[in-house]
Each structure stands twice: as structure tokens, then as C-alpha cells.
Amino acid sequence: MARTVIIEEHGGADALALVDRPVGEPGQGEVRIAHKACGLNFIDVYQRSGLYPLQMPAALGMEASGVIEAVGEGVKHLSVGDRAAYASMPPGAYCEARVMPAAQVCKLPDEISFEQGAAMMLKGLTVQYLFHRTTPLKAGDTVLFHAAAGGVGLIACQWARSEGIRLIGTAGTDEKCALALAHGADACINYRTEDWAARVQELTDGAGVDAVMDAVGADTFEGSLDSLKPLGMMISFGNASGPVPPFNIGLLGPKGSLKITRPTLFTHIADHQACQDMAAMLFDKVQSGAVEIKISQRFALEDVAEAHRALEARKTTGQTILTL
Structure with missing residues (x-):
């Protein structure tokens, strides 16, 4: 027993x-x-x-x-x-x-x-597939990672640093942002006190990021799409704030021919x-x-x-x- x-x-x-x-x-x-x-x-x-x-x-x-x-x-x-x-x-x-x-x-x-x-x-296996099996990423690329001080996030911060990938994180408190930075995030945005989508544009000089890794779901989906550079990849891999509601796939074209995937480990x-x-x-x-x-x-x-x-x-x- x-x-x-x-x-x-x-x-x-x-x-x-x-x-x-x-x-x-x-x-x-x-x-x-x-x-x-x-x-x-x-x-x-x-x-x-x-x-x-x-x-x-x-x-x-x-x-x-x-x-x-x-x-x-x-x-x-x-x-x-x-x-x-x-x-x-x-x-x-x-x-x-x-x-x-x-x-x-x-x-x-x-x-x-x-x-x-x-x-x-x-x-850890989730981070492995995010960085190695979902979309091509290389040293010098930039990713936006939501919930960067969470269990997956802290591994992702370190993984990105080890491979020369710039990781911009988001988190809900200054203390969590500090934790993400200590683990290798290049920058971390407190989404409760800042317009995080606007801040991502500032941090990338208006270019946007190569990929968004988003396990938050409904609350961050729209801003995540707006944070991508043309041809960027939106990886929606969780629903911590609730599932992403239905959306018009036609929006991906005018936003820059964006790509989107919803993988599972x-x-x-x-x-x-x-x-x-x-x-x-x-x-x-x-x-x-x-x-x-x-x-x-x-x-x-x-x-x-x-x-x-x-x-x-x-x-x-x-x-x-x-x-x-």
C-alpha cells in the first residue's frame, strides 16, 4: 500500500x-x-x-x-x-x-x-523544448518570458544565459524581478507597475522580440503578440490566468506575419x-x-x-x- x-x-x-x-x-x-x-x-x-x-x-x-x-x-x-x-x-x-x-x-x-x-x-524538459524544439533560436536572439521568477522561468533565465540568448522577463513584484535578474534575465519588468508591452518595445529599440514564451495565458496574450518582431514566434504553453479566448487568426498577418503554437511537453x-x-x-x-x-x-x-x-x-x- x-x-x-x-x-x-x-x-x-x-x-x-x-x-x-x-x-x-x-x-x-x-x-x-x-x-x-x-x-x-x-x-x-x-x-x-x-x-x-x-x-x-x-x-x-x-x-x-x-x-x-x-x-x-x-x-x-x-x-x-x-x-x-x-x-x-x-x-x-x-x-x-x-x-x-x-x-x-x-x-x-x-x-x-x-x-x-x-x-x-x-x-526543465519544458525549457528544453522551448529553446531547442519549438522554433530556431541562436545566440544573440531575444525572447520575452512571462512569469520569469516561477519554476519554469528561473530555469529558462539560466538556460538563456548559458546559450547567449537575451531573455526579457516579466514578474508580479520587484522581489521576483530581482530573482529573475539574479538567475540570468537581461531585464525583468514588473507588470503590476509598468506597461510591460511598451517597455519591451523600449528594451528592443522598437524591434520586438524573436519569440514570446507565455504560460500565463489570457492576461498576456494580446500584449505578447504586440511584442513580437515580424515573423516572430508566439509560444503559448500554459493558462495560469485562464485559457486564451478565441481570436481572429487573420490578425497575425498585419501584425507581421506572426507564427503561433500551443505545444505541450x-x-x-x-x-x-x-x-x-x-x-x-x-x-x-x-x-x-x-x-x-x-x-x-x-x-x-x-x-x-x-x-x-x-x-x-x-x-x-x-x-x-x-x-x-
Whole structure:
């Protein structure tokens, strides 16, 4: 049996319940992993609330680290006793142990702690696809990154710095802006006190940015389009302020023949080898010191509702984990 966080209906943080569930044995292509720590991400809130509907009852959580306890037939890249970490479908990472598909579970280098592994996989792999698999970016390019002091944002700031890409961030307080700057952002705009879209134009001498990376959604969408240079790429990869409403695609032409995409991590990591290669690049960034994974908040598994409330209230910065 393993303590597991579930919901029996979509709703607020009060819908989260901690129950004992049987774990079982892995089948073909599966592993059983005993968790050491679990990651907290905005997608967990979307699934809990029903923005991304789940079949009930549903276990939550997309990211964790731990030790492989058992390996099913056909699994070649993992062995019993391996340290491992993952960001993966299906949900169910908020637990002490689980049986799950092995393809997206990655062997965790000894130099990276379990807590770092639990905090970095979903966010770090997201940054990897944003910078390397979504649109061509090179040293000297400029990107606008919303929520630059969040979990994905602080990794993105460091990643951009390591590759000579200029990152202009936005955040909701001066303290969060300072944090983004300390992690490598070239500039960071407090969107509560400044007209951030106008400021982006000032910072780029009216040219605009090569790409916008936007997980905020409804509140920033229009200004993000106006921040792009001609032929720029709008990457809308989240909905923290709510989903982007329908819009007239014809607007992209007069705004500069703009491009737009709405990617998800799970499309990019669906292929086993692609996932492992992306993770290898992420691990290299961390092991080289180019990207530092700092745990800013820790909540016990039984305090998961409190963790969700803090995340939704934007009271967190950087990486947050659930401890076991």
C-alpha cells in the first residue's frame, strides 16, 4: 500500500484527499518506483480544477524522483536499484510508490539529488523544448518570458544565459524581478507597475522580440503578440490566468506575419528516445552548473492542499516539492 493523493471530483484545493492505495507489480513496459520526492506544477492545478478534465477518481501529480523497485518485461534502460526521475503521463506522482510506464522514466545521475530530480523534470524538459524544439533560436536572439521568477522561468533565465540568448522577463513584484535578474534575465519588468508591452518595445529599440514564451495565458496574450518582431514566434504553453479566448487568426498577418503554437511537453517526450535525449541535455546543464535547481518551498505530502493554494495565489517562486 502507498499513500496517494486523489480527487473524487474536480474542484478547489479542498478536493484533494490522501488515501492508501495498493501498488502492485509492473507489467510489460512498466516499472515500480518508490518515490523520494514529488514535484508541484501548474498542470496539477489545471487537472484538479477540471480545466484539463480527468476521469474520476483520479490520482494527481506529473513529476517525481525515487528508486526503481521492480522492472517489467521489455524495459531495457532501467534496473532495480537505479535512481530515477520523470515527468510523465498518466497523472499519479503524488504518492509514496506507483507502477507506471517506463518509457519516460529517466536514470538520474548520482550528482543530482532526489529533491532536485523531483523539482526539475517537468519544468526543465519544458525549457528544453522551448529553446531547442519549438522554433530556431541562436545566440544573440531575444525572447520575452512571462512569469520569469516561477519554476519554469528561473530555469529558462539560466538556460538563456548559458546559450547567449537575451531573455526579457516579466514578474508580479520587484522581489521576483530581482530573482529573475539574479538567475540570468537581461531585464525583468514588473507588470503590476509598468506597461510591460511598451517597455519591451523600449528594451528592443522598437524591434520586438524573436519569440514570446507565455504560460500565463489570457492576461498576456494580446500584449505578447504586440511584442513580437515580424515573423516572430508566439509560444503559448500554459493558462495560469485562464485559457486564451478565441481570436481572429487573420490578425497575425498585419501584425507581421506572426507564427503561433500551443505545444505541450507530453507531445515532445512521447517518443522514448526523444525523451531520454532531452533529459540528457537537461542533466548536462545541471551537472555543468549552467542551471542550478534550488528548492524554494517544501510541503509534506499531507499538506498538498496548502501547496496548491500557495501556487494558485502566486506565493511561490522557483521550485516547489512535496516531501515524503
